[in-house]
Amino acid sequence: MDPRSFTDEKSESRLYVGNLDLRITEAALIKMFSPYGKIISEDFLWHTRGPKRGEPRGFAFIQYSTKEEAKLAKEKMHGRLACGRPLMVHLASEKYSEEAPKNSSKARGEAIKSGAASSVSGQMSRSAKITAIKNKLKALDEGRDSAKKQKAS
Incomplete structure (x- = not known):
């Protein structure tokens, strides 16, 4: 055996x-x-x-x-x-990581929107991760700017 x-x-x-x-x-x-x-x-x-x-x-x-x-x-x-x-x-x-992208269309949509679309194997390239982080920081900054404008008026 x-x-x-x-x-x-x-x-x-x-x-x-x-x-x-x-x-x-x-x-x-x-x-x-x-x-x-x-x-x-x-x-x-x-x-x-x-x-x-x-x-x-x-x-x-x-x-x-x-x-x-x-x-x-x-x-x-x-x-x-x-x-x-x-x-x-x-x-x-x-492997959970292989199944997660199939079940999470929202997460996949967010990754595509932020420019961090993953490869077929489910792994993100380094440049895609950097792009995603930059887009997230930009969105946070825009959110802060709009909050400051609302407080000022």
Whole structure:
């Protein structure tokens, strides 16, 4: 048996659950995700040092017994509100950065408007980042100037 195939199989049935409200407990998370299949393990991540030590980090991993259960849970739970926040649910093997531009047309529109359109791979070039920063600073300056004019009159 190839150890890599076991790792691939495991990561295909493992979900990343992000954007968790700090009030959500491990028990609540398991209760939300258990209707979609048998949960083998759950890793709820906590801050281990610093001023937030002992507080939840806002994401967790859930391992299902099969990849079909994990995919079903992803379909049903991604975007669902929990404590007023939409859950971000992805297979742990997926790259979030590849999926984010597809789902965020507003962010993509803002990047194009600011002259910071990204390449096909989702990576911004250095010059595009500089252009985006300059445009943001210009917009902030224009906002300040208009606020000063309104105060003066």
